[in-house]
Amino acid sequence: MSENLSSLSSASTAGAAGAAPGRRRVSLAELEPPIALGPLDGRYRSVVAPLVDHLSEAALNRARLDVEVSWLIHLTTTGALPGAPTLSDADVAYLRGVVDSFGAAEIAELAEIERETRHDVKAVEYFLKRRLAAAAGAVGPDSPLPAVGEIVHIFCTSEDVNNLSYALTVRDAVRQVWLPAALALAGDLADLARQTAEVPMLSRTHGQTATPTTLGKELAVLAARLRRQLRRVSTAEFMGKMNGATGTYGAHAVSVPGTDWQAVSRSFVEGLGLTWNPLTTQIEPHDWQAELYADISRFNRVLHNLCTDVWTYISLGYFRQRLSAQGSTGSSTMPHKVNPIRFENAEANLEISSALLDTLGATLVTSRLQRDLTDSTTQRNIGVAIGHSLLALDNVRRGLAGLDVDADAMQRDLDDSWEVLGEAVQSAMRAASVAGAEGMADPYERLKELTRGRRVDAEGMRALIAGLGLPKDVEERLLALTPATYTGLAASLVTHLDD
Structure with missing residues (x-):
């Protein structure tokens, strides 16, 4: 066994220096300036450098x-x-x-x-x-x-300095770097929603054709969800403590008993622009960090939902990607392609960010008895977690900026899906029945028999409507309806973005 382990160790060492016996490679680990191990400090440095x-x-x-x-x-x-x-x-x-x-x-x-x-x-x-x-x-x-x-450092344990330092650096990173980028993205999305508020689009619930909507309304839903999380992040508390080795002011009180040390601590912490935490062990419990990271992680996941939806709309042809905006080769072998790489890259970075943020939140809220050091290494990864989110924000903003809406493609899908008016017809029949009209029995079942699993064209739907015996005004209203005009209040709902 020992010989096998020794051989494995030698092979690993050889692998670092050369790919095969007799060949030796430059040790990248020894080059100056040092080469980044991770992508945030290497390939993507320019995007995350503000952090x-x-x-x-x-x-x-x-x-x-x-x-x-x-x-x-x-x-x-x-x-x-x-x-x-x-x-x-x-x-x-x-x-x-x-x-x-x-x-x-x-x-x-x-x-x-x-x-x-x-x-x-x-x-x-x-x-x-x-x-x-x-x-x-x-x-x-x-x-x-x-x-x-x-x-210098009188009455302080290291955690008195560390907890305040992390609160200050995380606060400034979020408020000065991450939050402005996230707000800008949400603003871009809201603007696009307003611009496309009246562009009709076929819905797909469970991936199947469904009651039409507008592109703007669907984008507005995502913009509103993102903004909700940003409101939570923007009002986050950043807490701190300055109370000694076990949070008791023990050294303070015995050394200078005449000073109101709680008042001194509070005024100091609040003077730094933080929220004073009066009850701690040796460490500030980090609950505020867990809350903040949960909100950013939730924002990430909503943004991930946007990426998958936009990716799908691109695949359906509802969005066209401008090659100049991508600034890259679409495929190394298929010259016709413009890949939605901005949204795919964003998805991956959002997943990494959320996984790290979830781990931070779960780990930081626990410390054995009055102190352990698990938070020390954990907190050093805050920049990595927020960095991947910031990188995703950059990708999505650039991706959205490179899209053109293809209303004609959406119109073609609507024109091929007259069966979606079945909901409107059966609902109108029910309403007419409640109002006293005769012959409106079993509307859902009658429409299901005629439309489920079938393609229905304009002529077929209008013939169906004309043969239902509807009151004249209802029949006229339904005969004038098309999939493109069956969008309800979708366009006006977008105005809620301005609430």
Whole structure:
């Protein structure tokens, strides 16, 4: 067994270096600059790059630095910590500048510190203390900053810094990047729905011909569903805590018993633009994250439904794809094809995003007793989950922009489906019977016998209507009806998008 395992290990190593004995390949893992392992940081980087400012490891560290700086400023300006020096405007500006100037050199320096500390948050603390030690040269010799190093991270557990950092970065990623893209897509879809509100289209329930509608009404249904989820996302709470190792303010109360630490904590968290959570263990429970990710995941699934419907309408010929908008080869072997790749790519990315978001939501709400570290690795995948959704949004928007409506194709299908008027005729017969008309018995059964499983043309349907003995006004109304005009209130329903 050991020899077999050894052989397998050797084969794996050889496979990385060469495809066959005697051949060696360049090790892609050793190239500089490093090659991305995943598609979001490789092939699709340009689309998801805005998320790097919020959900990358570097962005997380910048947010941690921001929280540490803000906590230092808060303690020294509120009087919460007796004996702490008063910071001048120049001191505060210097501290804020440490955060604002956090770039490539600082990222490298922080990584170097972390290699020594083996602890990411502790590395941020030491990084900030270095900047405090150097403050006199920038602010002046009278600055108290070089002497306040022990205030940095005071009363904090790592989770005090982390939970606030994640709340800030997720909030900004959603509000500044994902939500504007999602709102723009929903707006595009609503505009298309209004433009096609009166374009008649054959419905297909269970894939079978059914009562006609309009293209705009069907698109409006999806636009309204997307907007509903976006309203939920736009009002999401982003919660935070600052209460110590087990959420009891233990170190705070024993060290400085005269300070109202709950008030200090609340004012600090709310000052960051977050909702204060007064009841936590060592960690903020992350329930708000689970709620947010569920809403984004549900949005993804509604958008997935749009993709499959539009894909089907393309296959039916109701939409034509402009080749210039696709900007790509349709098929590597069939030159006539323009594939609906934008919608297919979006489907796949939405599925990946929702799977990750579902996992995040399910995992983050559980932490053993007062703390475990399962959330640490889990939360590092938030950017991946939202990134795949953002990529899908880009694909769908570009896909919709490349479509032209083929009303003639829809009209041909309607003209071939006069049997769908059977519903209108039998319903009119029922209404006439209720109103006192004679000879209207068993309307459903009579229409079923004549139309189920059969193609009925205009002449056949009109002959049927004329032979039913309907009241004159009802007969005239039905004889004037066509599949294209049997759309009920569909066009006017689109106006609900403006409610």
